[in-house]
Amino acid sequence: MKKISIIGTGLSAIFSAIHLRKNTDLEINLFDKARGLGGRLATRRAEGGKFDHGAQYFTIETINNLPEIQMLINEGVIKNIDDKDIYFSPDGMTNIAKKLLMDFNIHKEHKLISIDKKNEAYKLFFENGSTFDSDYIIMSCPMPQSLEILDKSKIDYNNNLTKDLGDLSYFPCIVVMIKSEMKLSKLNKHIGTDVSSGNISWIGDNHRKKVSSIENYYTIQCSPEFSFENFDNEYEETNEKLKHEIEDIFGSDYQILSNHKWRYSIPKNFYQGDNSLVINEKNFLGLCGDIFTNGRFDGAITSGLSIADKFLNNELQK
Ligand SMILES: Cc1cc2nc3c(=O)[nH]c(=O)nc-3n(C[C@H](O)[C@H](O)[C@H](O)COP(=O)(O)OP(=O)(O)OC[C@H]3O[C@@H](n4cnc5c(N)ncnc54)[C@H](O)[C@@H]3O)c2cc1C
Secondary structure, eight states, rough: EEEEEEEOOOOHHHHHHHHHHHHHEEEEEEOOOOSSSTTOEEEEEEEEEEOOOOOOBBBOOOTOOOHHHHHHHHHHHHHHHHHHHOEOOOTTHHHHHHHHTTEEEEEEOOOOOEEEEEEEEEEEEESSEEEEEEEEEESOOOOOOOOHHHOOOOOOOOHHTTTTTGGEEEEEEEEEEESSSSSOGSSSSSSSOOOSSSSSSEEEETTTTTSSSOEEEEEEOHHHHHHHHTTEEEEEHHHHHHHHHHHHHHSEEEEEEEEEEEEEEEESSOOOSSSSSEEEEETTEEESGGGTSSHHHHHHHHHHHHHHHHHHHHHHOO
């Protein structure tokens, strides 16, 4: 049985794995550097409550026909708001990944460092010292991370196709997770709101989304400018800088329970060529991710399906 390795367990990786499983008898293995599944679908527990600290809500218009999306709706893993095309995951966004990846071979805490050629196939080297042989590879990491791996690898691929990928970049995002005594009245009817404050751009209500059973658990996303300027600072310093703005919104009775930094949150610019990219056709090596589409939930899925389709077409032609 031939093997394909998919790097990442975010949405693009998940949907490429699902599509390949339906249409091939490959052995599929997914590897992620993180301890949890889902990439930028991320949920965290703190003091009995929970926070979504990555993607917050999404639209499904372009992916509505996928059976997996219908299954998620039917099983209550995702729900919409007021019959609108605005969906969220009541138990936390990570649950989407957990549900969809239930029966796959997953290797968590496997950070791919480099790839070597091995006969007509590949050898993958991970930070934890392990290696894995694979016939084909799909990489779904944010582009700078995929390029770093390719740079360190001794493999053949079409450099013409990758030369402009270094221009693709993402906004960073610092996230602050707070428990407040005061309910944010603006959020009585909404799961999140834009904030017209300098350093804070958006606040989400985890209780209203049913992510947190405890009330007044809010996720604060900092503006791209503030996130960029403070990315390398300690959280203590960042939180101190935000103190006045947070107090203006919540009063002084709040506690910061957690922070997170996304170096790659939302793409700044996009790959223009197609929804994914094959850089070696002979020994299939493909790239996918939200930067190939629209930088969102539905776009990441579209990209994952696209690279899986390219794999199928590529192999059929051999
Ligand atoms: C703060 C924030 C808010 C957002 N809000 C929204 C929103 O409201 N609506 C919306 O539609 N979208 C939102 N997004 C964007 C959405 O989350 C992404 O478009 C989507 O989840 C991207 O999926 P992906 O598969 O392309 O990448 P990712 O989910 O980033 O998956 C890439 C995976 O690769 C793994 N990886 C990276 N390097 C390695 C390595 N060397 N070895 C092994 N694994 C590796 C990572 O751990 C990760 O799991 C938000 C994102 C962030 C960060």
